Amino acid sequence: MGLLTTLALAIAAINPAGESEVDTNLNLNLGEKYYIAAAAAGSEGSWYFKPGIAINMVDDITINLGGFAGFGIVSAEFETSTSLSLGFGFHVGENMRLEFGYFESESDISVLGVATGVTLDQETFSFMALLDFDTDGNWSPYVGVGVVNTTADLNLAGIVEDTDTTWCISAGIDWALSDSMDFSAEYRWSEPDFALSSVTNRTIFLGINWTF
Numbered sequence: 001m002g003l004l005t006t007l008a009l010a011i012a013a014i015n016p017a018g019e020s021e022v023d024t025n026l027n028l029n030l031g032e033k034y035y036i037a038a039a040a041a042g043s044e045g046s047w048y049f050k051p052g053i054a055i056n057m058v059d060d061i062t063i064n065l066g067g068f069a070g071f072g073i074v075s076a077e078f079e080t081s082t083s084l085s086l087g088f089g090f091h092v093g094e095n096m097r098l099e100f101g102y103f104e105s106e107s108d109i110s111v112l113g114v115a116t117g118v119t120l121d122q123e124t125f126s127f128m129a130l131l132d133f134d135t136d137g138n139w140s141p142y143v144g145v146g147v148v149n150t151t152a153d154l155n156l157a158g159i160v161e162d163t164d165t166t167w168c169i170s171a172g173i174d175w176a177l178s179d180s181m182d183f184s185a186e187y188r189w190s191e192p193d194f195a196l197s198s199v200t201n202r203t204i205f206l207g208i209n210w211t212f
Helices: 003-014
Strands: 047-058 061-064 073-078 081-093 096-111 115-132 139-155 159-176 181-190 201-211
Touching: 047 096, 073 115, 081 201, 096 201, 115 159, 139 181
Parallel strands: none
Antiparallel strands: 047 081, 047 201, 061 073, 073 096, 081 096, 096 115, 115 139, 139 159, 159 181, 181 201
16 A cells, blocks of 8 residues: 555545645734723622822812901912822622722912911722723723712811712723733812812822732
């Protein structure tokens, strides 16, 4: 029996139908996105840790001191503050998560016509419900609503402290860095109402999500 005949019989035994089939599908998935913490990597039941920085901007306000320290109604302008922030979240679904956060801000203010060097310190705890929008790329936008508990210390001829709990809204975007880590940028608005004045906080959060 010749070599070619032996080879033909071997092929026929493996593939009796005589069909020659070559699978050219390499399944490279070159266009597949990284799954970020807000999507598949953050599947239902997973947790994530979110350290970062908080850039807090406070709108100009009118403070009614009511005779405190000899003042009446004064206007205040605030400087932008930068501080560390922490977040810890849980994915209740592939596109829904709950997040607990914390940050402090210390804003130097200039009370017009009265004094300078006054500070407004705020300590904020937040609890947010976030809804992610999946895309075909490495990025995912999201929106959120929640509550913030803010304690403010106004250092003006003595410490005036007050605490308020109020609603807040947010919008952000996550950008995948790997299958378990992504960069996050978020804008959040809240307006706690204190005894002396309401304060409008506009905060930008920049951080890294680690899913585990």
